[in-house]
Amino acid sequence: MRHKFTKYLGRVTENLELGFEEKFIYVHYTKGKTEKTACFLKNNDKTKSEYIEAFFEENNVSEEMKKDVRKFINNEKNFNEEHWNEFTNFLMKTLSLNMVFGLTIALTVFGFYKLGSFLDARYGFEPWLTVIFTFIGIGIGGLTGYVMVLKYFKKPVNENTQKDYDLQKERNQTTDYPIIDVSLDQVRKAVRQFSDNLPKGVYRTIIVQDDNSIDFKQLANILGGIPSKMFYMSKETYDLFEENEKIIPAEMDMVQKAVDLYVKERKEFPMLQFDPNRRVNYYQLIQENYLKTTPETQFYITDLDGLITHIRPEKKKMNNSSR
Structure with missing residues (x-):
């Protein structure tokens, strides 16, 4: 879900687009002719505010x-607190009805126990009927408690966005779409539009299948058809690839996970010191058991907070003037 903010500073328009993905935080900022895009890989040790404040300082945001933006993030925190309050109310409700559940089950078991004892005493089957009816009481009491839990605590799925998404997904599965030719850029735009319309907590990786190919039945209504060729996506970085590069996304996911774990545990990147290309050092990852095999693709660590790429960075040109 993307959130857009606009400010009018005299003749200059300032825009900021903020997106919280499953793996990273996306920021696109424009101010007059200035344009800056940043992508921060999420870290459990940092809050959203820390990432955004650093971006503010670096780009002289008004x-x-x-x-x-701060107000929006604070409101989101309050929204999370509301969820906590809902959980607290749920817990209180559980505790208040706990005695009802316990009493119901206890009375059921006790009633069947007494019935079994009465029949044993009358017909001389002691203690078999008592045992049998006690187990019957336990079963009926447990079933009664289960029914009460379903009735009082099952949360109905009433989110309109979730319903709309489910209906659209079902419609896409049953509609016959034409086979069309599309470019990588068209697929990229369709994926972004699809992601922006997803319910909260649902991420674009749901369109990625086990072999990293894209399930275009979920994008068909946006593209206007099913692509004639396959496209692939990395579940970790969301990068897109064509058929001739289909080996890259699977290796990218494997290496990105290894790099993330390495950085988390060792507080440094797995690359050789002073390497101008910032290549991922597979020897380090394999030696420390973060990787099992050496990938065919060479990946590079970007400046975007630990995200990797398969594209070799261009050599930085030396400027005579100092900055």
Whole structure:
């Protein structure tokens, strides 16, 4: 889900687009002719505010824009607190009805026990009828408790966005779409549009199949058909690839997970010191058991907070003027 903020600073328009994905935080910022895009890999040790504040400082974002974004993030925190309050109310409700459940089950078991004892005493089958009826009481009491749990605590799925998504997905599965030719850029735009319309907590990786190919039945209504050739996506970085590069996304997911774990445990990147290309050092990852085999593709660590890429970085040109 993307969130857009706009400010008018005299003749200059300031725009900021903020997106919270499953793996990273996306920021696109424009101010006049200035344009900056950043992608921060999420770290459990950092809050969303810390990432955004660092971006503010680096790009001289206006105070008015800062206030709006901070307010939005704080409101999101309050929204999370509301969920906590819902859980608290749920817990209190559980505790208040706990005695009802316990009493129901206890009375059921006791009633069947007494019935079994009465029949044993009358017909001389002691203690078999008592045992049998006690187990029957336990079963009926447990079933009664289960029914009560379903009735009082099962949360109905009433999110309109979730319903709309399910209906659209079902419609896409049953509709016959034409076979069309599309470019990688068209697929990229369709994936972004699909992601922006997903319910909260659902991520674009749901369109990625086990072999990293894209399930275009879920994108058919956006593209207007089913592509004539296959496209692939990395589940970790969301990069897209064509058929001739289909080996890359699977290896990228494997290496990205290894790099993330290595950085988390060792607080440094797995690459050789002073390497201008910032190549991922597979020897380090294999030696420390973060990887089992050496990938065919060479990956590079970007400046985007630990995200990797298969594209070799261009050599930076030396400028005579100092900055």
